[in-house]
Amino acid sequence: MSIKLTDDMLSMLPDTRGHFGAYGGRFVSETxxxxxxxLEREYLRLKKDPEFQAQFDKDLADYVGRPSPLYFAERLTKKAGGAQIWLKREDLNHTGAHKVNNTIGQALLASFLGKTRIIAETGAGQHGVATATVCARLGLECHIFMGAEDVQRQSLNVYRMKLLGAEVHSVTGGTRTLKDAMNDAMRDWVTNVDDTFYIIGTVAGPHPYPLLVRDFQSVIGRETREQSLRQAGKLPDALVACVGGGSNAIGMFYPFLTDESVELYGVEAGGLGIDTGKHAAPLSAGRPGVLHGNRTYLMEDENGQISGTHSVSAGLDYPGVGPEHSWLKDIGRAHYVSVTDDEAMAGFHLLTRTEGIMPALETAHAVSYAMKLAAEMDKDKMIVINISGRGDKDINTVAQLDGIKL
Amino acid sequence: MSRITGVLQALKDQGRKALIPFITAGDPAPDQTVALMHTLVDAGADIIELGVPFSDPMADGPVIQLACERALVHGTSLRQVLGMVRTFRETDDRTPVVLMGYLNPMEAMGYGAFADLAKASGVDGILTVDLPPEEADEVAPLFTARELDAIFLLSPTTTDDRIRAISEHSSGYVYYVSFKGVTGAQGINVAEVAEKVQHIHELTALPVAVGFGIRDAKTAADVGKVSDGVIVGSVLVDTIANNQDNPEQLKKALTDLLHPMREALDGLAS
Incomplete structure (x- = not known):
């Protein structure tokens, strides 16, 4: 049962301690x-500072290339045989994904705070590339932490980061994926806290990160709202976005939260299938716990140890999720679903062949679910898929899965 | 008076400093932990900090990360760790035991159930690395009601207002993290520690124990001079890793490390 959200309610979330209902907060060591x-104090000040906001808007326009188009996918719509499918083209941003919206904002924050050294974690490498990019632009020292397994499966992005001048630290602890990269980034931060700014790539982590990343990414939903009204003459009936940590999804959803008629669908990585346990879908199959500075839905065992995850896409291969999503799930405002590796791969090929748009494997999860959803909806309905990133980085993985040697 | 407060008060009356070793429960194997705890006491420990293994120990360096991994290979759970404390208590009812770990295993067990079981097992204090007092309003009263000491961290970056506020939420002792970094790193600056600990003493009446970076008797004595106790962790855990296949040799190696620290600390009293 969903409750009706109002602007007044949303203005109080997160609360002053970073809570979205039972979720979020600030669970970190004292240092x-x-x-x-x-960071919280300065961000809340700069959020209202016209100079900061003007610089952010200018960078998004002139450097990132915003606004990104909202595109009517005519052939895809025919294929699904139901609702109209529109694509929000975040893949057309500079660096090829939505991640740069946030790194532009956080790097600007770092500059205002006088920090000269930047660290970041990355899974698929898109956030690492987006961070290395803004560091190159601003002349900041940049260190990227990446799980050793991801370093291997996203080697193109590793090289891109190096070309941009970043130092890439391959993380060999734990499960050697995104969560371990985040652990090591936290360890670096606690050691170099005086001069270092940690650019977290998703809407998770300790307060105020879920707040500020959501704010920076909300440009996606704001544009989509305006573009829908202008191009289609109405608001969409449904929004579909993939959810790993959940930054592209929250960026798309947030400006629509009070629009009751707009259904929200977050698509998690079902991996080999939820029943197999080999997936990365904490909202679909996990339970609340505390990791990486916030309380949220997690994949964990009965003793509270964090479980290993599996997804074909490195960017979704994370056992937690942003706390605001956990809250949206519990109040019933957003639906969280999952699609398997195989379904995502089919979505990847379908969008590539039908529209000439090659999505990231993360994004392909959203495409796959949207096809099912559209088929069940009337032809006068409208769906927007957030095309969070482009698929160039995944070509090696796709070739390997298809048994092709490049 | 809690067992922790009693021990620290008695030491203070004697002009002595607390030696507080840390090991990870279940490392190298669950069936060795109780024996290792007794070894620590025999070598001069006043209080034991027993680490609860966690899959994602964000505040720890590689040495304790690996200890967690060794313990988790054997499936060491929080429930089993409490069982180890219960067994330890059968033959030692005077050495306080502080559980040190991360919040999620406690949350998974349920805070009420955890507090009950901890008390019943003979645990004296709880130190949760990723639980600042701001987030402890649900949990801390459960500990207080069962006379379990809630021990919080202070660090070089903790402001005076926070030192006061954190001390108010604490009992037993406060744990001062000697430098900005993870466990096992190099970086302790004794002069800086002395200055900050003296300042903390001005702001709270609680005993102050100092951890991170204490690896030998000389550093232990230098830090002991300005604090109420020293916490020694990674160097012991490293020793466990290096002697994990030979329990007798391990016992000797741990004793050889701790004994000189005990003597150096007691040398301060005279």
């Missing part, structure tokens, strides 16, 4: 508390 409180 980081002072930095997080300073």
């Amino acid at each position: 980081l508390m002072d930095s997080l409180m300073t």
